[in-house]
Amino acid sequence: MLICVFCIPVLFFGSSLVPAAKYPVGDGVSFQFFLCVGVWITGAIVNLIVKNPPFFPLVMIGGMLWATGNILFIYVISIDGLDLSILLWSTTNKFMGWASGHFGWFGLKPEDVEIPVFSYLGVIYRCFRHFINSIRTD
Known part of the structure; x- marks a missing residue:
């Protein structure tokens, strides 16, 4: 059971980056948008399953930094x-x-x-x- 808990996120996270390496990158904004929307929908479903746990506004700063990293990730993938x-x-x-x-x-x-x-x-x-x-x- 514990191995499944680790394997499922690794499978989904790793496969989310494959299209970024395969196709022309453009400016990265559409990749960042769709990745963030996918994460938001997944988070909303999990939030409903666990019956709305408390929300901490400081966490939004981490989300902002994560989204910024996603925009830059496209350029780093195309270079490295x-x-x-x-x-x-x-x-x-x-x-x-x-x-x-x-x-x-x-x-x-x-x-x-x-x-x-x-x-x-x-x-x-x-x-x-x-x-x-x-x-x-x-």
């Missing part, structure tokens, strides 16, 4: 390709997730780490691995 673009986005997401938890950004309580050197080494290792994976061997 789909694989390198996903690598760039995932590295940025991992680093920002670590930094927000470690330093206590966005109202989070900063994490209390026994040996902070290991935390820093882990982040450096992950970023280094992403850099190594991005080297093309064509």
Whole structure:
């Protein structure tokens, strides 16, 4: 059951970017619009299923940043390709997730780490691995 919870989003999210690499990109606004509409409809259905949980207006800032990233994503895909673009986005997401938890950004309580050197080494290792994976061997 738990594997299905992870596999379904990976399948749908990964397949949503395939058309962006296949067809002429244009300016990216239509891609961003349709992707946001799809996410909004999915969110509305889930919201109705869970009977309207509370809404936090601060979350709209994250949605605005996400939509901005979608507009820029089209240009990055056309320059770097789909694989390198996903690598760039995932590295940025991992680093920002670590930094927000470690330093206590966005109202989070900063994490209390026994040996902070290991935390820093882990982040450096992950970023280094992403850099190594991005080297093309064509």
